[in-house]
Amino acid sequence: TSTDPVALLTSLKAVPEKAQLSQIVGLEQLGETGWSVLMEFLFEQREGLMVGSLPNLAAGKVYQILYRAESPACANFLQTHFPHGIVPLRSQTNIDYSPLQKLLAQQDFQAADKLTLEKMCELAGAAAMQRNWIYFTEVEQFPAIDLQTLNALWLVHSEGKFGFSVQREIWLSAGKNWIKLWSKIGWKNGNTWTRYPQEFTWDLTAPKGHLPLSNQLRGVRMISALLAHPAWTQP
Ligand code: UYC
Numbered sequence: 001t002s003t004d005p006v007a008l009l010t011s012l013k014a015v016p017e018k019a020q021l022s023q024i025v026g027l028e029q030l031g032e033t034g035w036s037v038l039m040e041f042l043f044e045q046r047e048g049l050m051v052g053s054l055p056n057l058a059a060g061k062v063y064q065i066l067y068r069a070e071s072p073a074c075a076n077f078l079q080t081h082f083p084h085g086i087v088p089l090r091s092q093t094n095i096d097y098s099p100l101q102k103l104l105a106q107q108d109f110q111a112a113d114k115l116t117l118e119k120m121c122e123l124a125g126a127a128a129m130q131r132n133w134i135y136f137t138e139v140e141q142f143p144a145i146d147l148q149t150l151n152a153l154w155l156v157h158s159e160g161k162f163g164f165s166v167q168r169e170i171w172l173s174a175g176k177n178w179i180k181l182w183s184k185i186g187w188k189n190g191n192t193w194t195r196y197p198q199e200f201t202w203d204l205t206a207p208k209g210h211l212p213l214s215n216q217l218r219g220v221r222m223i224s225a226l227l228a229h230p231a232w233t234q235p
Contacts, residue, residue, distance in 0.1 A: 013041070024038065039073075043081060053148040054165075063082065064107075087156055089149060090146075097119065100112060101153055112154075147164065148231050150164070159204065161210075164212070167181070168232050186207040
């Protein structure tokens with residue numbers, strides 16, 4: 001195989017997403033040469049990082065590799081061109097999602113999960129922030145843009161494994177059966193609820209859709225409103 005950076009970049013750009021993901025892994029293993037190809041790849045996609053409301057997962061994987069590469073050139077590149085990551089942090093309510101972006105870039109999924117719940121309380125307003133949990137009626141009023149931003153952040157930093165839209169797909173494929181959903185996403189094992197926080201899996205070895213969590217202590221109406229939100233069927 002070639003180690004010419006130009007040929008490597010050309011090849012990476014020519015193949016479909018699945019093959020891209022495996023070429024990206026190979027490039028990471030090349031070190032400096034690979035990183036320079038990955039930086040060029042990401043740079044050229046500045047404008048096309050989102051496909052509708054969904055992020056480009058190959059670009060997300062590249063971002064994560066450059067983020068964890070112990071290289072001043074990579075750090076400098078990200079700081080210069082993607083200081084807040086690759087997902088536009090759009091909010092209809094002026095909520096700052098950059099602390100969440102940072103935790104997800106660090107792959108600190110437990111802290112990110114906690115912050116996601118806090119951000120949703122912020123989205124619901126002062127009363128929800130006070131009580132520290134959200135009513136399903138508040139979820140129904142959430143702006144689609146903010147939910148799409150939260151979801152895109154989870155997706156892009158998990159190679160498409162985590163996020164509300166992933167949970168929604170599994171829920172739909174389970175015929176909207178909650179019990180089936182819980183077992184598929186690892187929230188329940190037989191009759192036993194997974195215990196918060198120590199029994200949840202806080203890394204990418206988790207089942208698809210495992211995160212972010214929605215506490216079921218007060219029933220399914222909150223997650224039901226979340227997965228039925230128009231955000232997931234709007235462009
Ligand atoms: N917890 O068991 N959960 C908490 C989950 C349940 C409970 C937080 C998820 C079942 C209590 C999060 C599951 C249950 C607290 C989650 C789960 C239960 C708590 C922190 C699998 C007992 C203390 C955020 C469905 C049988 C707080 C928050 C309290 C917290 C998530 C108990 C994210 C996905 C039915 C006692 N659990 N939760 O909301 O409210 O507090 O007393 O779902």
